[in-house]
Amino acid sequence: xxxxxxxxxxxxxxxxxxxxxxxxxxxxxxxxxxxxxxxxxxxxxxxxxxxxxxxxxxxxxxxxxxxxxxxxxxxxxxxxxxxxxxxxxxxxxxxxxxxxxxxxxxxxxxxxxxxxxxxxxxxxxxxxxxxxxxxxxxxxxxxxxxxxxxxxxxxxxxxxxxxxxxxxxxxxxxxxxxxxxxxxxxxxxxxxxxxxxxxxxxxxxxxxxxxxxxxxxxxxxxxxxxxxxxxxxxxxxxxxxxxxxxxxxxxxxxxxxxxxxxxxxxxxxxxxxxxxxxxxxxxxxxxxxxxxxxxxxxxxxxxxxxxxxxxxxxxxxxxxxxxxxxxxxxxxxxxxxxxxxxxxxxxxxxxxxxxxxxxxxxxxxxxxxxxx
Amino acid sequence: xxxxxxxxxxxxxxxxxxxxxxxxxxxxxxxxxxxxxxxxxxxxxxxxxxxxxxxxxxxxxxxxxxxxxxxxxxxxxxxxxxxxxxxxxxxxxxxxxxxxxxxxxxxxxxxxxxxxxxxxxxxxxxxxxxxxxxxxxxxxxxxxxxxxxxxxxxxxxxxxxxxxxxxxxxxxxxxxxxxxxxxxxxxxxxxxxxxxxxxxxxxxxxxxxxxxxxxxxxxxxxxxxxxxxxxxxxxxxxxxxxxxxxxxxxxxxxxxxxxxxxxxxxxxxxxxxxxxx
Ligand SMILES: Nc1ncnc2c1ncn2[C@@H]1O[C@H](COP(=O)(O)OP(=O)(O)OP(=O)(O)O)[C@@H](O)[C@H]1O
Ligand SMILES: [Mg+2]
Numbered sequence: 001x002x003x004x005x006x007x008x009x010x011x012x013x014x015x016x017x018x019x020x021x022x023x024x025x026x027x028x029x030x031x032x033x034x035x036x037x038x039x040x041x042x043x044x045x046x047x048x049x050x051x052x053x054x055x056x057x058x059x060x061x062x063x064x065x066x067x068x069x070x071x072x073x074x075x076x077x078x079x080x081x082x083x084x085x086x087x088x089x090x091x092x093x094x095x096x097x098x099x100x101x102x103x104x105x106x107x108x109x110x111x112x113x114x115x116x117x118x119x120x121x122x123x124x125x126x127x128x129x130x131x132x133x134x135x136x137x138x139x140x141x142x143x144x145x146x147x148x149x150x151x152x153x154x155x156x157x158x159x160x161x162x163x164x165x166x167x168x169x170x171x172x173x174x175x176x177x178x179x180x181x182x183x184x185x186x187x188x189x190x191x192x193x194x195x196x197x198x199x200x201x202x203x204x205x206x207x208x209x210x211x212x213x214x215x216x217x218x219x220x221x222x223x224x225x226x227x228x229x230x231x232x233x234x235x236x237x238x239x240x241x242x243x244x245x246x247x248x249x250x251x252x253x254x255x256x257x258x259x260x261x262x263x264x265x266x267x268x269x270x271x272x273x274x275x276x277x278x279x280x281x282x283x284x285x286x287x288x289x290x291x292x293x294x295x296x297x298x299x300x301x302x303x304x305x306x307x308x309x310x311x312x313x314x315x316x317x318x319x320x321x322x323x324x325x326x327x328x329x330x331x332x333x334x335x336x337x338x339x340x341x342x343x344x345x346x347x348x349x350x351x352x353x354x355x356x357x358x359x360x361x362x363x364x365x366x367x368x369x370x371x372x
Numbered sequence: 373x374x375x376x377x378x379x380x381x382x383x384x385x386x387x388x389x390x391x392x393x394x395x396x397x398x399x400x401x402x403x404x405x406x407x408x409x410x411x412x413x414x415x416x417x418x419x420x421x422x423x424x425x426x427x428x429x430x431x432x433x434x435x436x437x438x439x440x441x442x443x444x445x446x447x448x449x450x451x452x453x454x455x456x457x458x459x460x461x462x463x464x465x466x467x468x469x470x471x472x473x474x475x476x477x478x479x480x481x482x483x484x485x486x487x488x489x490x491x492x493x494x495x496x497x498x499x500x501x502x503x504x505x506x507x508x509x510x511x512x513x514x515x516x517x518x519x520x521x522x523x524x525x526x527x528x529x530x531x532x533x534x535x536x537x538x539x540x541x542x543x544x545x546x547x548x549x550x551x552x553x554x555x556x557x558x559x560x561x562x563x564x565x566x567x568x569x570x571x572x573x574x575x576x577x578x579x580x581x582x583x584x585x586x587x588x589x590x591x592x593x594x595x596x597x598x599x600x601x602x603x604x605x606x607x608x609x610x611x612x613x614x615x616x617x618x619x620x621x622x623x624x625x626x627x628x629x630x631x632x633x634x635x636x637x638x639x640x641x642x643x644x645x646x647x648x649x
Contacts, residue, residue: 239506241499248485248496255483258447259497260471318487 066363067311067327074334089341094218100337101219102288105226106281107307108329110300112233113277115308115325119237120270121250121317122169125180127278128300129187130161134282135292136195139202142286147205151283158279159272161187166271170264184301191294199293202286212287222284226326229280233273234322246270251318306353307332310360332356395422396458398559398590399444399475404453406439413439415614416453421559421590426581428601429594430634431611437594438480440611441563444592445477446470474558478548478565480594486537490529491516493536494551519550523580526573542568549577553584560584560591566600578604598630612637 082091090096110127117124124130134154141150165183169176214221237243248256249266256263286292311328313320332353339352402418413436421427429437442448443455446467455462457473465473484493491509494516500508516532526546529539536547545568552560560581566574581591581604595601601608608625610618610633618625618633618641632644 235506239509241501241505241507244488244492244496244499244507247488247492251485251487252483255485256496257467258445258477258479258483260467261497262468314487318485 067324067331067360071327071331071334074331074338078334078338091338091341096337096341097218098220100333101223102213104330104333105220105222106284107303107333108226108326109229109277109281109284110304111307111311111325111329112229112322113274113281114301114304115311115313115320115322116233116237116246116277117270117274118305118308118313118315119250119317119320120246120267121253122166122176122267122270123180123305124162124165124176124271124274125301126161126165126183126187127180127274127304128297128302129184129191130158130275130278130297131282131285131300132292132294132297133161133187133191133194134158134279135286135296136191136200136294138283138286139200139290139292140195142205142208143200143202147208154283155276155279158282159275162271162275162278163268166268169271170267188294188298195294197294199291201291204290205287208287212284220288222288225280225284229277230322230326237322242266242269247318249317303332304329306357309364310357312364314364315361328360395424397421398423398425398458400454400456400459401440401444402454402456404440404443404450404455406436406443406448406451413614414443414450417611417614417616418453419609419616419619421592423558423590424585424588425590425607426585426605427590427592428605428608429592429611430596430598430601430608430630432634432637434613435611436614437611438563441477441479441561441592441594444470445475445479445561447477447479475561476552476555476557476559477561478545478552478563480563480567484536484544484548487535489533489535490520490539490547490550491532493547494519494532494554496551498555515554516550519554520546523550523553523576527570540568542570542573545569546573553580557589560589561594562591563594564596565593566595566597574600598627598634602627602630610634617641 078089078091081089086092110131114124114127134157137157138150138154141153161183165176165180168174168179210221212221212225216224237246245256245261245266246269248259248261249263253263256266282297285296307329308320308325309315309328310331311320311324311326313325313328335356336349336353339349340346344352397420399421400418401420404414404417405412406414413434417436417440419427429440431437439448443450443464446465446469449464455465457465462469485496488496491512495507495512500512500515502508513532520526520529520532526543529543529546536544539547545565549562549565552562562581566577569577578600581593584591585606593601593605602622602625605622607621608618608630609616610630612633617638618630620629626648628648629641629644632640636643
């Protein structure tokens with residue numbers, strides 16, 4: 001039945017169980033020679049180029065392709081500008097590399113936490129205050145000489161605060177926006193209560209510096225942490241079944257429940273992931289700056305959510321990519337950097353950043369509309 | 373039959389003349405009630421589904437069919453009544469429990485995730501993974517493509533990697549069906565699975581239900597197309613305003629009787645029995 005036709009039509013791969021009534025569906029021009037049955041099995045990518053095509057299709061409509069293109073274009077623009085005027089626009093200078101490679105990882109890790117939670121269909125506005133509290137707790141415990149305890153308590157704190165939000169949100173079915181808004185204020189106050197209003201300082205520890213803030217080639221060591229975190233969560237979200245369930249719960253909660261996925265469990269895991277990212281980011285900052293103020297994390301939640309949105313994470317849940325979150329964070333900070341390098345006054349930075357966020361949201365909405 | 377005869381009809385002579393259905397009783401519901409606020413939507417419904425039986429669940433809009441389906445699959449809890457699986461009483465099972473029993477449902481409001489691919493939807497909750505829990509996406513893609521080609525024969529789906537949100541209503545229904553049929557289950561519940569399917573896909577699905585029967589899989593088909601139901605179902609249950617008004621085998625009924633029961637309820641059924649024209 002699957003004899004190659006004389007005109008060299010591709011020999012069909014039979015699905016084995018194909019029913020006979022496929023004749024009507026055979027492409028025109030192949031009617032009488034042999035019923036060329038184009039099954040979908042053919043379209044599972046096999047060759048290298050097909051694989052690439054499949055990969056492109058895979059990230060299409062998930063935001064990562066578009067943000068990736070924009071990111072590359074911005075980078076090219078920056079490099080060209082640097083080559084033309086290296087003195088007035090020192091983009092590729094060591095100092096600038098240093099700044100970017102210590103700020104991007106922190107925001108990107110927070111964006112991954114916020115983004116994963118957004119994919120699950122929830123928000124956490126208390127992320128910034130959680131961050132502050134974690135950094136303060138780390139510094140205090142570390143300064144008391146309990147290094148191991150500092151790590152344990154910081155991670156327990158970060159995950160615990162996020163999980164508490166998760167429990168309230170899922171148990172009482174309240175929108176996470178309002179719960180975490182309240183919690184944001186609560187933990188802001190708690191940070192002041194715990195630490196007082198002055199900055200908390202810690203001694204410089206060489207091992208700690210090497211691990212969390214060392215120099216790796218032209219970059220700061222935080223970049224290595226970002227790569228580790230990003231790869232781990234990329235695999236988890238896009239290749240592991242848990243990630244699949246997180247997407248399902250955010251994309252259609254009642255569907256997920258009908259397939260016997262437990263949405264409460266999945267959402268709690270997503271809140272936990274956010275807590276983990278917050279704790280790690282707070283340690284990176286605490287070790288590098290060695291001094292943290294109770295107000296350090298204010299506004300951080302909005303930046304992290306903005307980075308995720310710029311990176312193509314849908315505000316309605318169920319859509320987004322880890323690569324997009326990282327690129328979103330990088331793009332925001334690179335654009336901020338460009339403004340600073342080109343001498344824009346610092347006060348007005350928010351004006352540009354805000355415009356970028358709105359633009360990105362509109363842009364992603366347009367793309368979403370096209371993909372649907 | 374062990375079940376109480378449905379109210380308001382001559383169920384007694386039915387059970388004497390009918391060839392007693394063989395096969396073990398898989399699911400037995402009795403006295404199921406459910407209300408939404410003041411609206412009582414199931415008023416004590418009971419019936420059995422035997423192994424390898426195709427049962428049609430019919431009735432007008434709002435009769436309570438989908439609610440019953442949701443109770444059977446455990447996504448909605450009944451207010452009262454019994455749910456027995458292979459003779460074992462389970463009170464009100466959750467979806468997780470019915471999943472373990474092997475109950476698979478295609479819901480009317482198709483429960484798909486639009487932002488994920490066809491493959492990921494088909495395998496949702498039952499991903500093929502390696503020991504670390506990482507999904508074997510290529511294998512899943514291949515199987516997904518195969519099911520869609522062989523069972524539901526739907527037109528116009530190009531690749532199992534398409535996002536479900538980008539499919540037409542009928543194509544989405546096909547994906548929901550593909551998901552339900554792939555995993556060998558003991559009871560397949562289909563709530564209006566063909567309402568958006570074209571002729572060819574519908575026929576393929578109905579043929580598939582008959583084939584499943586041969587493999588000992590029971591199915592419950594909810595449909596508004598009485599001809600389809602009459603064609604493939606061994607037994608028909610007609611609901612009307614939250615009550616079961618007819619429970620009969622194919623041999624004993626006709627499309628006409630089913631139509632009378634669905635359209636005009638008990639009154640129509642009585643009128644039909646007086647003058648079956
Ligand atoms: N979640 C709900 N909340 C309130 N009322 C509901 C709910 N679900 C169903 N109902 C009511 O219960 C009754 C039965 O609904 P059901 O969906 O079971 O009907 P159906 O027989 O499946 O109808 P159709 O053929 O139109 O799908 C209807 O009157 C409906 O309004
Ligand atoms: Mg219904």
